[in-house]
Amino acid sequence: MSMTPREVIERLKEVQELDQRLAALDREIDGGPKAVASFARAVAAVDAKLAQLDERTKLLRAQAKLRENEAKTAQGKVDRLNEQARAVKTNREFTAIRSEIANAKIEVGKLEDEILKIMEAVDAQEKLVAAAKEERAKEQKKLDAERAKVDAAIEGLKKSRADQAVGRPALTSGLPAEALSIYERVLKARGQAVVPLEIDYCSGCMERLTRNDIFAVQNASRLVQCKSCGRILFAQ
Ligand SMILES: [Zn+2]
16 A cells, blocks of 8 residues: 555655664764874874984984094094104104194094084983883874774764664655655755745745645645755645
């Protein structure tokens, strides 16, 4: 036995109620990964900071290496001059070479001071790296916890969605194919396919209905679609 227009409208309202619950669950299921993504971004931000610190530490170490080589060369010069000093014959030569040795030693000392300063900077940098690593571990822990929480929640939501979706075919099975196809098309386009008549207006888009259509909606004598938005109307 086929359904009366009134039964069709009542059934479509039930289908819509279910479809809206399912859509709300879908939104919640989709929203979960977004919450996780914000935690993942925090971890990525610390990673970027770590990479920057690492880069600077490498540069400082390279600077220290350069100065060490220069210090070695300067020390070589001191050694060579000391060697030469042993072979000088006159006082004047000796004074000259002593002064050269003193200057070379000053150069070695200067370089060693610089190396020390650079190594202090490296130490400070390494402390920052250690702190950033600790921060990263904390952010990772938060991310893992959020992911576990969201995964568990999504499991529940998916199960609830599946449980509710099971009932849909029973609701739609008796409906005329044309009514169901109109419903589905309008739902997809408008988010809501069955809306109440509000005085003389479609409450979906506030378009005024013809007297003829208003009468049909009030008596549920046929399926009435709003001429403007296509929504199916029912009397409140
Ligand atoms: Zn409308």
